[in-house]
């Protein structure tokens with residue numbers, strides 16, 4: 256088997272790997288790198304591709320998949336779980352609305368992708384041309400998220416995609432029962448930094464939320480619409496936050512999808528209760544009133560780049576009794592990062608001081624450094640290792656450490672590099 260690295264080499268974004276066997280060409284993920292305009296993975300010809308496996312709905316893994324479906328007669332199969340396709344569709348349609356100008360596909364191509372989808376359960380293998388077997392395992396990262404085991408000619412490749420082995424309020428931990436492997440493709444996002452322990456982040460957030468409301472303020476929590484918004488509402492619920500929780504924006508559409516797939520949740524009853532008790536804001540009348548009430552408002556976008564978050568930020572920033580809890584990653588030059596670093600908001604090019612109290616909390620859906628090493632501790636065999644999906648130094652240093660500690664042949668590949676096993 257051969258793996259060609261088409262993206263996510265020393266970068267976070269546009270994850271894409273091509274597996275080639277005697278008879279097949281199969282992509283693992285085909286994502287975009289979202290900057291001011293999206294960057295794409297290395298080009299492939301759809302007619303050369305048999306299937307694309309989509310590990311999860313985040314656009315850095317799924318965002319360029321529709322480009323493989325520009326022809327209605329295509330033979331490409333899209334493989335993933337049902338929640339992955341439903342959540343991908345939601346995020347892809349939103350991306351077309353925001354950045355459609357830069358994209359080579361349209362809404363209709365997302366439909367073609369959906370029509371060519373092959374829905375798998377976890378641990379239900381699929382054979383491609385009787386030459387390559389693909390099995391999805393639970394990844395613990397977002398609803399429906401999967402890792403991939405690819406087997407051909409007695410060789411086995413394990414691709415972590417984005418992984419969380421500790422589990423969250425919403426999701427069970429990743430399933431690492433995969434046996435002996437010959438090549439490991441592992442994410443490196445936090446390989447060089449330990450995250451705040453989850454329990455502490457939860458305690459700190461709830462304490463801040465209570466503080467803000469008890470002094471007569473409103474708390475605004477900008478959060479990614481898929482997973483983070485729901486996880487935060489469960490965190491508040493499970494830690495005895497006794498005030499109203501309000502959800503808004505695209506998070507509501509994600510709520511509906513997640514409620515349809517209880518078997519993918521760790522505790523469906525708790526989820527149903529937490530999401531059901533929250534107020535779902537629909538319409539401007541209610542939105543304008545809720546910013547003056549003692550409650551926690553959870554709404555995308557997580558980095559404050561769009562959606563109803565813009566309105567909430569503007570209103571909440573006016574009063575020093577209010578609070579803003581940043582619970583998502585804040586990329587450079589986003590309104591969220593600017594707010595965090597300089598306590599200012601930007602509207603129509605004008606800076607305004609933010610009077611509300613701003614705090615940041617770490618709620619990563621990725622493994623932290625020690626948890627990434629726990630994966631390696633549990634690996635059977637002496638695989639080659641590719642460290643991907645991290646910045647340059649995270650990927651390179653992680654590969655060196657794996658080499659020193661386990662003696663595995665580990666490297667941080669370049670884009671376009673071909674690895675044979």
Ligand SMILES: [Zn+2]
Nearest residue numbers: 311313396417
């Ligand atoms: Zn992800």
